[in-house]
Amino acid sequence: xxxxxxxxxxxxxxxxxxxxxxxxxxxxxxxxxxxxxxxxxxxxxxxxxxxxxxxxxxxxxxxxxxxxxxxxxxxxxxxxxxxxxxxxxxxxxxxxxxxxxxxxxxxxxxxxxxxxxxxxxxxxxxxxxxxxxxxxxxxxxxxxxxxxxxxxxxxxxxxxxxxxxxxxxxxxxxxxxxxxxxxxxxxxxxxxxxxxxxxxxxxxxxxxxxxxxxxxxxxxxxxxxxxxxxxxxxxxxxxxxxxxxxxxxxxxxxxxxxxxxxxxxxx
Numbered sequence: 490x491x492x493x494x495x496x497x498x499x500x501x502x503x504x505x506x507x508x509x510x511x512x513x514x515x516x517x518x519x520x521x522x523x524x525x526x527x528x529x530x531x532x533x534x535x536x537x538x539x540x541x542x543x544x545x546x547x548x549x550x551x552x553x554x555x556x557x558x559x560x561x562x563x564x565x566x567x568x569x570x571x572x573x574x575x576x577x578x579x580x581x582x583x584x585x586x587x588x589x590x591x592x593x594x595x596x597x598x599x600x601x602x603x604x605x606x607x608x609x610x611x612x613x614x615x616x617x618x619x620x621x622x623x624x625x626x627x628x629x630x631x632x633x634x635x636x637x638x639x640x641x642x643x644x645x646x647x648x649x650x651x652x653x654x655x656x657x658x659x660x661x662x663x664x665x666x667x668x669x670x671x672x673x674x675x676x677x678x679x680x681x682x683x684x685x686x687x688x689x690x691x692x693x694x695x696x697x698x699x700x701x702x703x704x705x706x707x708x709x710x711x712x713x714x715x716x717x718x719x720x721x722x723x724x725x726x727x728x729x730x731x732x733x734x735x736x737x738x739x740x741x742x743x744x745x746x747x748x749x750x751x752x753x754x755x756x
Contacts, residue, residue: 496706504708515733516672517596523586531582537599538576545590551582565727570610597639597733620754625653639733647726656747657715668742671734673711677703684724690716
């Protein structure tokens with residue numbers, strides 16, 4: 490089975506990954522395109538969800554509450570954080586677009602110990618990672634420092650001609666605190682939209698080694714292994730990451746063959 494999930498160019502559902510379709514245990518993700526007044530329903534009986542308003546504006550009704558005019562930008566490529574809503578299992582959420590909108594829904598197993606809550610742009614930490622042509626811009630939507638049972642959600646903008654998720658790193662071994670075991674999805678966007686990026690997913694033993702040309706709205710599944718991204722000149726990259734595993738901590742291990750890059754940049 491390929492790790493690349495091609496986007497649908499028509500219809501409301503752009504792409505969807507479930508534990509059953511991915512052949513894993515934890516991460517679920519779906520992306521939707523909504524016109525004004527179009528609706529999508531989010532409901533998980535035993536999984537928590539994080540609804541990310543990537544672009545446009547929506548109203549969300551959930552658990553008897555109404556969250557109005559959620560959304561802080563017109564494009565994922567704007568220099569601004571998104572808006573998100575954390576939804577515990579057993580809660581039905583109705584997302585209605587106020588205007589054209591793009592929405593991502595991340596999910597992972599949960600017991601329902603936490604309440605529904607709004608996560609505004611001001612609550613999200615934004616940072617710059619890497620140096621030179623390895624520079625990219627990170628926004629922590631639902632990091633391990635914020636309450637959730639399983640989910641970790643982050644978005645990254647990578648400029649034209651840069652690499653990202655680089656040097657190659659992995660998080661597929663349960664050996665805390667050195668490394669945590671986390672499944673992951675990458676939801677890719679390219680600007681201009683006819684562009685493409687490259688993502689490789691590989692292990693030390695090369696028993697998994699797949700290199701993909703990723704187009705706008707495609708999803709890459711990372712069950713294990715290293716997973717760098719390279720963006721060709723002339724096109725900017727955005728991706729929304731969803732991670733989950735047995736322990737809600739993000740600890741990664743760099744490919745030893747490329748560790749020298751970190752050591753050089755630290756000087």
